Amino acid sequence: MRRKNWYLIVGAVLTASMLAFTAVGFFWTPYEPSAMSAADKYAKPCAAHLFGCDQLGRDILSRTLEGAGATLAIALAVLAVGALAGLAVGALCGYHGGAADALVMRLCDAVAAFPSVLLALVVLAVTGPGKYNVIAALGVLFVPSFARLVRGEFLKYRDRDFVRSAKLIGVSDLRIIFVHILPNIWPVLLSGLTIGFNNAVLAEASMSYLGIGVSATEPSLGYLLKDAQGYLFTAPWYTAFPAAAIVLLILGVSLLGEGVRERMGVGT
Amino acid sequence: MAEPIVRIQGLKSWYGKGRERKQVLRGVTLDLAPGEVLGVVGESGSGKSTLAKCVLGMVTDIEGTLHVDSQRPQMVFQDPYGSLNPAKTVGWILEEPLRAIGVRDRAQRRRRAAELLSMVGLEEEHLGRRPAQLSGGQRQRVAIAAALMQGSKLIVLDEPVSALDVTLQAQILRLLAQLKEQLGLSYLFISHDLTVVYQLCDRVAVMTGGEIVEQGDVDEIYDRPKHPYTKKLLEASLALD
Numbered sequence: 036m037r038r039k040n041w042y043l044i045v046g047a048v049l050t051a052s053m054l055a056f057t058a059v060g061f062f063w064t065p066y067e068p069s070a071m072s073a074a075d076k077y078a079k080p081c082a083a084h085l086f087g088c089d090q091l092g093r094d095i096l097s098r099t100l101e102g103a104g105a106t107l108a109i110a111l112a113v114l115a116v117g118a119l120a121g122l123a124v125g126a127l128c129g130y131h132g133g134a135a136d137a138l139v140m141r142l143c144d145a146v147a148a149f150p151s152v153l154l155a156l157v158v159l160a161v162t163g164p165g166k167y168n169v170i171a172a173l174g175v176l177f178v179p180s181f182a183r184l185v186r187g188e189f190l191k192y193r194d195r196d197f198v199r200s201a202k203l204i205g206v207s208d209l210r211i212i213f214v215h216i217l218p219n220i221w222p223v224l225l226s227g228l229t230i231g232f233n234n235a236v237l238a239e240a241s242m243s244y245l246g247i248g249v250s251a252t253e254p255s256l257g258y259l260l261k262d263a264q265g266y267l268f269t270a271p272w273y274t275a276f277p278a279a280a281i282v283l284l285i286l287g288v289s290l291l292g293e294g295v296r297e298r299m300g301v302g303t
Numbered sequence: 304m305a306e307p308i309v310r311i312q313g314l315k316s317w318y319g320k321g322r323e324r325k326q327v328l329r330g331v332t333l334d335l336a337p338g339e340v341l342g343v344v345g346e347s348g349s350g351k352s353t354l355a356k357c358v359l360g361m362v363t364d365i366e367g368t369l370h371v372d373s374q375r376p377q378m379v380f381q382d383p384y385g386s387l388n389p390a391k392t393v394g395w396i397l398e399e400p401l402r403a404i405g406v407r408d409r410a411q412r413r414r415r416a417a418e419l420l421s422m423v424g425l426e427e428e429h430l431g432r433r434p435a436q437l438s439g440g441q442r443q444r445v446a447i448a449a450a451l452m453q454g455s456k457l458i459v460l461d462e463p464v465s466a467l468d469v470t471l472q473a474q475i476l477r478l479l480a481q482l483k484e485q486l487g488l489s490y491l492f493i494s495h496d497l498t499v500v501y502q503l504c505d506r507v508a509v510m511t512g513g514e515i516v517e518q519g520d521v522d523e524i525y526d527r528p529k530h531p532y533t534k535k536l537l538e539a540s541l542a543l544d
């Protein structure tokens with residue numbers, strides 16, 4: 036009998052709860068997230084404001100709901116850009132090899148040699164802040180790690196006999212890559228995606244915290260943390276709830292990834 | 304004699320490029336007639352698999368005459384763990400050769416897959432299995448069926464039974480002999496095992512150092528070997544038995 040996979044169970048529950056929380060925020064928030072109210076300045080968590088209020092009397096639950104949505108959207112978009120481009124680059128390089136592969140991989144090494152947040156800082160210093168610039172900068176910077184992961188897997192598979200068989204029966208290279216080889220590397224890719232998602236959440240939070248990420252009109256969880264830091268002692272709940280949302284999201288996805296790895300026997 | 308299905312004259316082949324370029328085949332000459340089974344024996348590294356790859360068009364750096372008179376010759380590999388896609392079902396694996404030649408009708412593909420599966424001695428229930436859910440012998444049967452899906456008349460078998468134990472070897476060899484008769488196939492059968500070659504082949508070519516040193520009917524070669532290398536191989540194989 037299979038041992039209970041607690042990572043998978045706890046990770047799935049936690050991730051699902053956070054997704055549900057975020058989904059709620061897309062449709063409904065108890066208050067208008069940016070609505071100020073002088074009477075509620077620094078309000079403690081209470082029945083009317085479950086998470087309390089900030090220095091301008093804005094409802095923190097509403098702001099956290101909205102921020103979680105922004106963070107999730109940015110992380111997913113970064114992941115989509117990085118993973119799709121990384122998959123294409125890694126698959127082609129790993130499958131075909133040769134001089135082009137060597138060149139592209141050197142390029143990836145060069146980019147990956149710098150911490151991605153640092154590079155994104157530089158990029159955003161040039162392009163200016165904003166959601167789409169963050170997505171583009173982080174997305175591009177995520178390509179090398181995905182490309183390398185995928186390339187390694189394709190390298191492993193391209194000389195397998197089943198790939199040779201496929202060539203003999205006349206299957207096209209693209210079909211070999213995406214239909215014959217790709218399904219074999221799903222487990223590895225999936226665990227890479229969970230790690231990438233967490234890195235994207237953290238990178239976006241760091242950048243917004245440093246003030247070069249999203250703008251005040253589209254506050255993400257990272258932006259809320261930055262906004263809250265001046266009131267750490269007057270309104271600690273302003274820091275606590277967005278921070279908890281980030282931690283729970285990352286924890287859930289990490290556990291989920293670990294559970295998937297265990298379930299699929301990746302790395303064993 | 305009918306036109307040969309494979310005609311090779313003075314075939315040389317190389318691996319690598321530039322300074323790394325290394326010659327493996329050093330002038331191989333052989334014919335394979337339709338319906339014939341030609342064994343290729345020789346020690347490890349003598350170039351047997353390279354010869355097979357040349358016939359299948361998988362080695363491009365070649366010189367000499369290589370004429371293959373068959374649509375899409377197919378190959379059965381030594382290791383059935385590696386030659387079947389672990390992520391796919393047997394049914395999918397058997398249908399893929401038909402998809403590759405543009406058979407759109409799914410029912411037709413299924414029917415043909417089931418048909419070949421029964422020809423290699425497996426049941427229709429195996430269609431839904433993945434390779435990991437089959438035994439080594441069953442996997443090799445699936446690999447053989449897959450090689451036959453496109454109706455190829457020429458099958459190259461590179462050590463197809465070397466990974467199997469002796470009883471399974473005998474079963475697979477019998478299956479191969481039977482399929483050959485039934486479908487009018489020709490085999491290029493590569494092996495280092497002279498006993499196995501003796502069981503299945505009509506003729507045998509003895510290879511060493513990228514050259515064929517002797518070829519002829521199996522009985523002839525086994526009874527009256529002329530080349531010292533052939534004698535050595537036969538003695539070594541007798542000593543083992």
Ligand SMILES: Nc1ncnc2c1ncn2[C@@H]1O[C@H](COP(=O)(O)OP(=O)(O)OP(=O)(O)O)[C@@H](O)[C@H]1O
Pocket residue numbers: 318319327345346347348349350351352353354495
């Ligand atoms: N892809 C390759 N690139 C470079 N050299 C190769 C390649 N494949 C084989 N060789 C070399 O060519 C020579 C012949 O190899 P080949 O695989 O044809 O031998 P073989 O007779 O099939 O041996 P075995 O019985 O071990 O399978 C060997 O020296 C081998 O190292």
Ligand SMILES: [Mg+2]
Pocket residue numbers: 351352353461
């Ligand atoms: Mg070989």
